[in-house]
Amino acid sequence: MKPTECLYLYKAYKYVLGKLDEKEMEFYTNHLLKCVSCAQLVINVRKIPRDKLENRVNAIAQVLDTEKKFEQERRARGCLSVEQIIDYIHNRSDTVDTEYVRRHILDCEDCKTEVQIIKKIEFEEE
Numbered sequence: 833m834k835p836t837e838c839l840y841l842y843k844a845y846k847y848v849l850g851k852l853d854e855k856e857m858e859f860y861t862n863h864l865l866k867c868v869s870c871a872q873l874v875i876n877v878r879k880i881p882r883d884k885l886e887n888r889v890n891a892i893a894q895v896l897d898t899e900k901k902f903e904q905e906r907r908a909r910g911c912l913s914v915e916q917i918i919d920y921i922h923n924r925s926d927t928v929d930t931e932y933v934r935r936h937i938l939d940c941e942d943c944k945t946e947v948q949i950i951k952k953i954e955f956e957e958e
């Protein structure tokens with residue numbers, strides 16, 4: 833199973849809220865029929881109350897906006913995407929190279945800060 837096809841947690845949030853574009857919704861609906869781990873992930877995400885999920889997705893979208901402003905520098909430095917960070921926080925080593933993340937945040941203040949912000953978003957309410 834290729835990581836690129838599997839759902840990042842952030843995508844799973846958006847999938848459950850119906851906020852992916854039509855093509856992606858269709859793609860993942862099919863994917864869920866074939867992939868046990870993504871199907872299980874979606875079942876777990878569905879247990880999160882909808883309003884909490886909306887809040888999380890909105891808060892994360894703000895982080896994404898800030899990220900976009902520095903997109904080029906970030907890419908040049910091999911910075912982490914929000915999706916990778918969320919999966920790292922939840923120890924999802926099937927979709928993210930956790931060792932790379934660990935090493936990267938030792939050198940990169942930006943990503944380190946982002947990990948802290950996203951940790952807050954993800955765990956504060958639980």
Ligand SMILES: [Zn+2]
Nearest residue numbers: 838839867870
């Ligand atoms: Zn999958």
Ligand SMILES: [Zn+2]
Nearest residue numbers: 911912940943
């Ligand atoms: Zn970085």
